Amino acid sequence: MIEYDIVIIGGTAAGRYAALKASQYGAKAALVEPSTNPESICIDALIEITNSLQKLKNSNKFGIYDSHLETQNKYEHTLQWQALIQQILQIESHLGKIDAPAVLSAKGVDIIYGDGKFQAEPNLAFVVNNRQLIGRNYLLANGSIATIPEIEGLSKTGFLTLGNFWQALNVVTPPQDWVIIGGVPQSIELTQILQNFGFNVTLVVQQATIIPFIDEEIAFQLQTQLEASGIRVLTDSEVTQVRLIDGKKWLQVGDKAIETDEIVIVSGQQPNIESLNLAEVGVKWHKNRLLVNRKLQTTHHKIYACGDVIGGYALNNIANYEAQIAVNNALFFKHLQVNYESIPWGILTNPNLAQVGLTEAQAINRYDSSQILILKQYFKTLVSAQISDETTGICKLVILQDGTILGANIIGKNATELINIVTLAIHKKIKVSSLQNLAPIQPSFAEIFAIMANNWQQLRLENSPRWQEFLETLFQFRRERNW
Structure with missing residues (x-):
C-alpha cells in the first residue's frame, strides 16, 4: 500500500x-x-561582511576617515575572529x-x-x-x-574543504597564507573573502580560464579584479605534490613551489x-x-x-x-x-558576476555568426555607478538580428539582481526593443538596459539605408507642408 x-x-x-x-x-x-x-558556515554572510570591510577601506575616497583603522597595518588586526565566527554561525542558525x-x-x-x-x-x-x-x-x-583530487602527499599534509575551512578561522590567530584549489563559484567567493579579511591568498585553477562556461571577456575581467586586489591567480595549473616542511605546507604547482599555512580544496563535488x-x-x-x-x-x-x-x-x-x-x-x-x-546563476564576488542563457561563443556555435549581435555597455557610463564609485563592470547582451535575447553576461555592482530582468525577458520572449519601455527609476543600475536598447535601435537605423531614406523623406515632407 x-x-x-x-x-x-x-x-x-x-x-x-x-x-x-x-x-x-x-x-x-x-x-x-x-x-x-x-x-x-554561511558563506553568503561572510561575503556581506567582507563587502562591508571593503566599504570601510574605500570610505576615504568620500572624505570619511576612521582614525582607529588608520593606525592598523591590516584590517584583520581589528577583528575578533571567534566573535565573528560565532555571529555567522548564529546567522546560519536563524536561516x-x-x-x-x-x-x-x-x-x-x-x-x-x-x-x-x-x-x-x-x-x-x-x-x-x-x-x-x-x-x-x-x-x-x-x-x-x-571531490578530493589525487595529489601526492595531500592526505598526509592535511587540507580543509568548504565545509570546515571556517574552523581554521575560529582561533585567536588565524593562518595568514592560504592556497585555494579549484575553479568553481564557491572557490572564487572564498578566495575573495579571505583576501578581504587581509590574508595572503593564491587561487590555483586547472582549466585555462578562471571558471568554465562563462563569457571569456567576463572571465578575464573577473580574474583582473581578483589580481588587482592582491590575489595570486594561477590558471592552467595543476598541483602535483604537497609536502610539510618545517611546519609549513609546500605545493608544487607546475614549475612553481608555493609555501602556505593552509590548503582548501574546492574543486568539485x-x-x-x-x-x-x-x-x-x-x-x-x-x-x-x-x-x-x-x-x-x-x-x-x-x-x-x-x-x-x-x-x-x-x-x-x-x-x-x-x-x-x-x-x-x-x-x-x-x-x-x-x-x-532561462535560469540565471551568479558568483557573489565584488563586483558580482551573473549569467543567463547563451554566451557569445555558445551562440556562434548554435547559429550562423551573421545572425548574432553583441550589445555591450560599460558600468562607468551609469550615473549610479559614478555616484557609488562602482564603475568597474560590463553588461553584454547576446541577441539575434531581430532582437530576440539569447543570453546575458554581466560583471559589476548588483549584477546578480540585474540578471533577473534579462531572465524574465528571455522567459517571456520579450525582445530587446521592449527594454526601452522599462523607464527605470533614476539613478539606478537598471538604466543600463534602457541604454542598450536605445543603442540597438540606433544600430538598426544605421544599418538600414531604407529606413534612413524613409525617415529623411518623411521629415522633409512634414517640414515643407508645416505638418
Whole structure:
C-alpha cells in the first residue's frame, strides 16, 4: 500500500524546499533527514561582511576617515575572529529555522531522521530505521560531498574543504597564507573573502580560464579584479605534490613551489549516494552525477533527483528550480522539463558576476555568426555607478538580428539582481526593443538596459539605408507642408 505521495531523501536546502512545495499542494510527503548534519558556515554572510570591510577601506575616497583603522597595518588586526565566527554561525542558525524540519512538520510533512537505503523487493521502498517508506514517487535531494583530487602527499599534509575551512578561522590567530584549489563559484567567493579579511591568498585553477562556461571577456575581467586586489591567480595549473616542511605546507604547482599555512580544496563535488543502494533499484550514475532526463527522472522512472546530486555547480537557486520541476512531475502529469537557458546563476564576488542563457561563443556555435549581435555597455557610463564609485563592470547582451535575447553576461555592482530582468525577458520572449519601455527609476543600475536598447535601435537605423531614406523623406515632407 502506498503510504506517501512522495518520499524526499533530503538533508539539503533543496530537499526541504521540495518538501515545502509538496505540502503546499496538499500532498502527503515524507522528508528523510540524516541523523546528523555537519556544522557549516554561511558563506553568503561572510561575503556581506567582507563587502562591508571593503566599504570601510574605500570610505576615504568620500572624505570619511576612521582614525582607529588608520593606525592598523591590516584590517584583520581589528577583528575578533571567534566573535565573528560565532555571529555567522548564529546567522546560519536563524536561516535554518526558516525551513527547519519543525516548520515543515507543522505543515504536515512527516520528518524521519536516519540514514536509509532503497530496497527493490517485494516493493520499491526506502528503508529507514527498519521502517519501510513506500511512496508513489521518490526524490533524491541529498546533495553532494567534496571531490578530493589525487595529489601526492595531500592526505598526509592535511587540507580543509568548504565545509570546515571556517574552523581554521575560529582561533585567536588565524593562518595568514592560504592556497585555494579549484575553479568553481564557491572557490572564487572564498578566495575573495579571505583576501578581504587581509590574508595572503593564491587561487590555483586547472582549466585555462578562471571558471568554465562563462563569457571569456567576463572571465578575464573577473580574474583582473581578483589580481588587482592582491590575489595570486594561477590558471592552467595543476598541483602535483604537497609536502610539510618545517611546519609549513609546500605545493608544487607546475614549475612553481608555493609555501602556505593552509590548503582548501574546492574543486568539485560528487553525489552523496554511496549508502543508498541505488544499483539494486536500477538507478545509474556516471562519475560525478546521477543520470536524469529533462523531467529529472533517474533511470528508475519512480525516482527523481535534483540539486548538486545530479552534477553541476552547487547553486541554491538552480537546485530549488530543479526541486520544483521534480515535485510537480512526481505529483502530477510528468510534463515539465528543465530549461537551464532561462535560469540565471551568479558568483557573489565584488563586483558580482551573473549569467543567463547563451554566451557569445555558445551562440556562434548554435547559429550562423551573421545572425548574432553583441550589445555591450560599460558600468562607468551609469550615473549610479559614478555616484557609488562602482564603475568597474560590463553588461553584454547576446541577441539575434531581430532582437530576440539569447543570453546575458554581466560583471559589476548588483549584477546578480540585474540578471533577473534579462531572465524574465528571455522567459517571456520579450525582445530587446521592449527594454526601452522599462523607464527605470533614476539613478539606478537598471538604466543600463534602457541604454542598450536605445543603442540597438540606433544600430538598426544605421544599418538600414531604407529606413534612413524613409525617415529623411518623411521629415522633409512634414517640414515643407508645416505638418
